[in-house]
Amino acid sequence: MKVLVIAEHDNHKLAAATLNAISAAQQFGGEVQVLVAGCDCAAAVSEAGAVQGVAQVLSANAAHYRDQLVENLAALAAGLVRDEGFNAVLAGGSSFGKNLAPRLAALLDVAPVSDVVSIAAPGRYVRPIYAGNVMVSVESDEPMQVLTVRTTAFEAAAAGGNATLRELSPREDLGVSRLVGRELSKSERPELTAARIVVSGGRGLSSGEKYREVMEPLADRLGAALGASRAAVDAGFVPNDYQVGQTGKIVAPDLYVAVGISGAIQHLAGMKDSKVIVAINKDPDAPIFQVSDYGLVGDLFEMVPELVAGLAVQ
Structure with a gap:
């Protein structure tokens, strides 16, 4: 069985x-190959080749692959799948994968399976529905399996592999889209989806100024990434790349601290797999307490500074 993983990267x-x-x-128990399509992406290709479990890295180098535009990538991957007889294609369940997989599946005329959290066998998967409240077993009899996988459900593959490299001839530029610009937020804090500790703030913080005043000292003390509920993002407290939840980022850190977050089902879907959950809220009946391991009921503007002060003593 041959399985293709489409790499997401920044060319480096x-x-x-x-x-x-x-x-x-x-x-899947077969041979895993990784497709790295980009421009001047030798570093990304080299990194993919050093991942354990990868048998071969397929590299396509062309200017129109530089920005990871999914129209060109989907066409490249579809041709590769048809020509070389892959049985399954996987991508991570990021915005990149969610954008790419349906286009690829349409080109291959198959039905994709999204957000897979467990693979029992080829064609037999488990995925969440109803914002993660129900896990369903899915069986797919498609001749080609196209999947996106929830990243928090699978450990990251380790380094230490020694895959072979094969250069591919790039396909023509379809010219149907172009990247106009990209605005990236830069922070010295850990990246949200990869952080071991995440502290998130909600609408209870009342303003962006209060969010920074309360949450940043706590994050600094814990060495944590900063997150937020959708309500806080919609209110303009923080940028939307802070959002944790069904329509934001899915996280599963060792410690998740929810401050002023009531616990709407959409938010819980993005963080309830965290190993330890601490909730701070003035409402004792807030839904967040139903999934938390530790709960503090009280005024967050008093309790969080006291917590930070206590951590400073340790």
Whole structure:
């Protein structure tokens, strides 16, 4: 059985979601190959070749692959799948994978399976529905399996491999889209989806100024990434790349601290797999307490500074 993983990268480094997808691909029990399409992406190709469990890296180098535009990538992958007889194609469940997989499946005339959290066998998967409240077993009899996998459900593949490299001839530029610009937020804090500790704030913080005043000292003390509920993002407290939840980022850190977050089902879907959950809220009946391991009921503007002060003593 041949399994293809489509790499997400910035031409220099693989995205973390790709390493999770490689781990998932290994559960098919066949040969895992990784497609790295980009421009001047030798570093990303080299990194992919050094991942354990990867048998071969397929590299396509052309200017129209530089920005990871999915129209060109989907066409490249579809041709590769048809020509070389792959049985399954996987991508991480990031915005990249969610954008790419349906286009690829349409070109191959098959039905994709999204957000897979467990692979029992080829064609037999488990995925969440109803914002993660129900896990369903899915059986797919498609001749070609196209999947996106939830990154928090699979460990990242480790380094230490020694895959072979094969250069591919790039396909023509379809010219149907172009990247106009990209605005990236830069932070010295850990990346949200990869952090071991995440502290998130909600609408209870009342303003962006209060969010920074309360949450940043706590994050600094814990060495944590900063997150937020959708309500806080919609209110303009923080940028939307802070959002944790069904329509934001899915996280599963060792410690998740929810401050002023009531616990709407959409938010819980993005963080309830965290190993330890701490909730701070003035409402004792807030839904967040139903999934938390530790709960503090009280005024967050008093309790969080006291917590930070206590941590400083340790």
